[in-house]
Amino acid sequence: MSDGDSCRLKYFEGEPEVLAEVRQMWDEIFDDPEEFADYYFTEICKQNKILLAYKGDVLAGMIHLNPYEMQVEGKKELCYYIVGVAVKPEYREQGIMHKMMQRVLADMKKDGRAFTFLMPEREEYYESLGFEKVFHTLELDIDIAELEDEDVVPDDLSGEEGYYTKNLKDLHEERADILEHLSGEVNDALAKKYQIYAHRTPQYLEQMCMEHRCQNGDVVAVYEDGMHMDDGQVEERLAGMFSYDIYDDTMYVERFESFDDHVRYVLDAAVRLAEHAFCRRLVVTMSERHFCDDIANMLGVSVRMNDGYGFMALSLQGDDSLMSILHEASFFDEIV
Known part of the structure; x- marks a missing residue:
């Protein structure tokens, strides 16, 4: 025995x-x-x-x-x-x-x-x-000091590109029901691309915030600037989200979610935040499905790329069709 x-x-x-x-x-x-x-x-x-x-x-x-x-x-x-x-x-x-x-x-x-x-x-x-x-995930390792030397770090996303960022704490202070609204937006965006993902709720987002604030970080929402509608109202669109932690002079971005092909602008937001936090290095973990060649070229400097851990799954009931969906149409970015 x-x-x-x-x-x-x-x-x-x-x-x-x-x-x-x-x-x-x-x-x-x-x-x-x-x-x-x-x-x-x-x-x-x-x-x-x-x-x-x-x-x-x-x-x-x-x-x-x-x-x-x-x-x-x-x-x-x-x-x-x-x-x-x-x-x-x-x-x-x-x-x-x-x-x-x-x-x-x-x-x-x-x-x-x-x-x-x-x-x-x-x-x-x-x-x-x-x-x-x-x-599968990729890890992008970016030298912020090199970006500053090349003068390619954007000062603000709210100019011509029409993007701006807010952390969830500020959003919650502005609007009490924002987590309910935001979780619905994220679920809708994920449902357009994936068949399996963690269902977002206000509690999910609140837990996500606590998880990163205890590590000198937060959760950031990236919005496409408002479009004026026929009735004069302004419509804001969620472009993506990410969480981050800061250790020493390095910012680690996780839970990188980009919707409707806005990956460049979500990454821009992370770069700008790292610069404003006086970090010299930025490490971004993102889905391999988010990656495109433009990401490596957009900043004008070298971006070191490594394979991330990714996620493994097991169908507990032996469902082969479920495993196929997990391979082809799933999204995971949970940490604990």
Whole structure:
């Protein structure tokens, strides 16, 4: 019998002393800023599931299942995003991680979940469990100092191009119902291009804001400047959104969403924000589907590109047609 077979598995049941152990293990294994870990264990752990593995009375491993309401072919499905997969160093190579993964996959299948997804650290391991890479990302690494030297950083997007930006905090202060309105706009835009994506709600956007504000960042909406309608009203159109965090002199842009082929202007907005924050480097993670050759050429300087982690997914009910849709028409940008 392997050590994996001898370990005891149980789901976290809300015990404060157990959560403290889980937090300690998280801090020891993952290189997350304290502020982010505080947010995660205060907000996310109120709603997620955590499978724990014990060797005797000692916590040896964990898997976090974070719930998302996914839009799947026009219907809402509760699915789980697998994060925080970890085994303490002294208990590795004993089959514990594999036993935990088998348990959570079996439980989700039994509960009738359509699919599960994750951002892989080791693709080959998850491939052995049946996961497939369904969503590819690119990482654009831009030297802001080089942009300034070339004098190609735009001063403002609200000129001829007709674009402007606002962070969600400012929008919420201006209009109490803005998160309801904005989540609807994002859902409508995503539905035009994708059949599977996380359904946006005001709570989703609020959580998104908290996630990034604790890391010296925020969430930014990029708007196409208003068009005058026949009745004299001005119509604003959402061009895209992105979130960002700042560490030292580098801005990291994630959750990059561009609608109606406005990718250039959303990227322009990120570049301008990085310059105004006195960052010397900008790293943008975006869907491979957003990428076009113009992005590499538009700034007039070299843009270093690397493959991102992307997302892998597994159909829990063995639905081949669902996997095809995940490959061809899905959008993922969740972080935790």
